[in-house]
Amino acid sequence: MSRDDRELRSVIKRAQRDDEQAFETLMRVVETPMYRLALSMTRQREDAEDATQEALVKLWRTLPSYRFECPILPYALQITRNTALDLLRRRRARGETVSLTVEGEDGETVALDIADPDESADPARAYASEERIGEVRRAMDELPLELREILTLRAIEGMTYGQIGEVLSLEEGTVKSRLSRARKKLEEILKKRNIF
């Protein structure tokens, strides 16, 4: 076990004993991957924030029963996924649809930009790069949920096929084949738009 792993284990154990500061430290480790997964699933920032907040609270409440059978990140992401799925079901039940386009002033539909590009030293290059990232994100939004979430999980640093399988309750072989399918589908979409 590495030193970082030991330290994290110690933080988790203190958080299990109601140490709020320890839980806040733990939160810094898992909050970003959790938010990214929630965003890829819900495709809306507000819903992603709600789902992530709810999942983090659930993590706090269920932490005493966490037995270290798997690393904390897949455990936290599993909670996030279930929470996001619940939110999507509630949205569907309310008849809400997710739209990636809004109507512009002149009546044309325009793509909903979910990120604001940052300027770099080379604005043109930065813009081109950010535009490309935006296109990739829009292309991912068009994928079915199960393909979108697996691409996001893989992109989260450090997640192995085994850990992804734990989050999604899949065998490793299925993770591999689904990831392959997701990449092929994404590539098709990007090639159609000349992004790839």
Place this chain on the structure above:
Amino acid sequence: MSKQDRMACERIERMLGAFVDGELNSRQAAAVEKHVGLCPSCARKLDDLRTLSSLVADAVADEPLPPTLRASVMRVVRTECPDRETPRRAPHWRRWGTALACSLCLVVVVLALIVGGGDKMMMEGIFDANTMAPDAPDAAYPPYDKSENANDSYYGGDHDADYDDPTSPEAPDEPMAPMEPSLPELPTTGEEQMRYMLHRQDGAATGVLDGEWIGETLRLTLVAQTGEAKVAYSGWSEARLAAYTVQDGVLTLTYEDGAVERFDFDCEEGVLWLTRK
């Protein structure tokens, strides 16, 4: 391209994703590297896959965390745990600290029932966890400590010095009396390893019990003359054990503070599992 080459390309193409993700073993990765070095088509597919993975990683990473998220969560956490001086009490089996009772006594009970076909085994803590830290993999069996102090913590002062020496001709051969709940100090963090010497009451067998933490489970491996058995136990308790009973495959522990815990026994392929009821 021959049919054989086409089949080789198809096989390698199926592995490209796992290769980019670092999920292939060294033999498979070497096969992919060798093939793409010779096949321009597969080399291009590998490049495309790397580019695609990089684009996805950038797209996922590009989104910043909402600035209010952490504060919102901590508000709820603090509401549910308002008094940090008196944290909410977790069930006994989750309380950590200086575990003086349950685990080792439980293991003794279990070993007494399972190992050696019913013969009772004594267990003594020879050293504390510090002497068998994971950093000291080469630590051999420590010298057996026959000092009075080393044994008092287990026997509670009623220790008979002759019990210590497995070769002692004076060791009694009657069935052992029920276990006393007084135990040596046990490691509390789950990081240390431990080793205990075991002596059968009649001196006919000695053994070594190695303890190793795996997550929250204590796995104890006993090697004795009568064979090998493994014991796995999960959970520790801070409270001292007052009494135990074993009946119909259920182990019941009663603590001095009145708490009671029950476990199902399950022995499978030489491993004993204790499942909390």
